[in-house]
Structure formats: C-alpha cells, structure tokens
Amino acid sequence: MYYQLTSQQRSQIFALLQRRTPRKVIASIVGCSQSTLSREIKRNSTEKGNYLWSKAHDMAMARRKRSTSNRAKDPAIVWEALELLKEEDWSPEQISADMRRRGKPISHELIYRHIRDDESGLLASHCRHKMKYNRHGRPDRTTKVKNIPEWVNKQEPPFS
Incomplete structure (x- = not known):
C-alpha cells in the first residue's frame, strides 16, 4: 500500500x-x-x-x-453543468466550453461520467444521441481456445 x-x-x-x-x-x-x-x-x-x-x-x-488526481470538482459547478444539460439540451462539449469561458472549468468527460452514472436515464434523455453509442463498454467475447476447460463456452458439449 x-x-x-x-x-x-x-x-x-x-x-x-x-x-x-x-x-x-x-x-x-x-x-x-x-x-x-x-x-x-x-x-x-x-x-x-x-x-x-x-x-x-x-x-x-x-x-x-x-496534483489533480484526487481533486473533486466543486459540486456547484457540476450541478450548474447538469442543469444546462437538462434545461438547454446542450451537448457536454458545449457546456464545457461555455463554462470554461465563464471561468468555471469542467471537462466534457466529467459530464459524460455523471450521465452514465445516472440510473434513472433522465440525463441521457437530454443528450442528442441519447447515449446509445456507448463506446466505453466492451461486449463479452468468447474464446476460441478449446484445451482449457474453464474457458470453454457453456453451450458447447463437454469433451469426448
């Protein structure tokens, strides 16, 4: 540690x-x-x-x-950014640029992180693309390896 x-x-x-x-x-x-x-x-x-x-x-x-690694963003700035998303239907990039111009820097990735963390889906519904292009998740991939029993798909018949 x-x-x-x-x-x-x-x-x-x-x-x-x-x-x-x-x-x-x-x-x-x-x-x-x-x-x-x-x-x-x-x-x-x-x-x-x-x-x-x-x-x-x-x-x-x-x-x-x-150091910026552990610095939390001011909750007032995050709240203001999410309000702009809900009320104006701006993209996170537009919100980030506008708030930076006003002296309240916030990254568009932080806004996207809050949108992804919202379980209700309300924030995603205000995005233009409705967050349907999720590049951050990876699909489960099955392996082609057949000689390791733990890696074999459950749909395949057991070894003969």
Missing part, C-alpha cells in the same frame, strides 16, 4: 542525516523503503542540497496541492 511521509518522519530523516547515519539505517528507522527515502531527499532538498524538514514538508504539501 502507498503511504506518504508525515512531518514527523521528515523531522526524523533530518535529525538522522545531521548525524551522518547511513541511508539504509534511516529508512529502517523511519519505516520506509530506501528508494522512498532517496526520492524524498532528492525532491525536497534546498537548492544547495541541504535537507531541512520544515521546508521539505512545505514543498511536499505544495506539490500535493498541485
């Missing part, structure tokens, strides 16, 4: 580096791998190459804020 270093771990790293402790020992004391420790020191050292735990923690938190 993936864990991020805490400020306490960074302060331990700083103190152990000051004592010139080998990195292998530091990694075992802190409770992380040697590669994580090396990456931490390389990424969060100052320009002169010094590792200061408070600056290292600040740099890591700033990097985490810039």
Whole structure:
C-alpha cells in the first residue's frame, strides 16, 4: 500500500542525516523503503542540497496541492453543468466550453461520467444521441481456445 511521509518522519530523516547515519539505517528507522527515502531527499532538498524538514514538508504539501488526481470538482459547478444539460439540451462539449469561458472549468468527460452514472436515464434523455453509442463498454467475447476447460463456452458439449 502507498503511504506518504508525515512531518514527523521528515523531522526524523533530518535529525538522522545531521548525524551522518547511513541511508539504509534511516529508512529502517523511519519505516520506509530506501528508494522512498532517496526520492524524498532528492525532491525536497534546498537548492544547495541541504535537507531541512520544515521546508521539505512545505514543498511536499505544495506539490500535493498541485496534483489533480484526487481533486473533486466543486459540486456547484457540476450541478450548474447538469442543469444546462437538462434545461438547454446542450451537448457536454458545449457546456464545457461555455463554462470554461465563464471561468468555471469542467471537462466534457466529467459530464459524460455523471450521465452514465445516472440510473434513472433522465440525463441521457437530454443528450442528442441519447447515449446509445456507448463506446466505453466492451461486449463479452468468447474464446476460441478449446484445451482449457474453464474457458470453454457453456453451450458447447463437454469433451469426448
């Protein structure tokens, strides 16, 4: 499992580096791998190459804020986009472009994701193509392999 270093771990790293402790020992004391420790020191050292735990923690938190992978979209923006879909019958691409122009960026794929997640089908009914061209699902395909019993179709007769 993936864990991020805490400020306490960074302060331990700083103190152990000051004592010139080998990195292998530091990694075992802190409770992380040697590669994580090396990456931490390389990424969060100052320009002169010094590792200061408070600056290292600040740099890591700033990097985490810039990351978009876990950032949730503001529910008000999503609600506004879905309202435009329902009331104006605009395509998700039109909605995305209009909202970006107004300073409220939202991707058309996020709108499509909400349309696909809507179990009632109300949002899909407002799309021009009614979401009938679903490119995201893959049909179940049967295999042509006959020598593995678990892969054989149930319609075929058993082996002779």
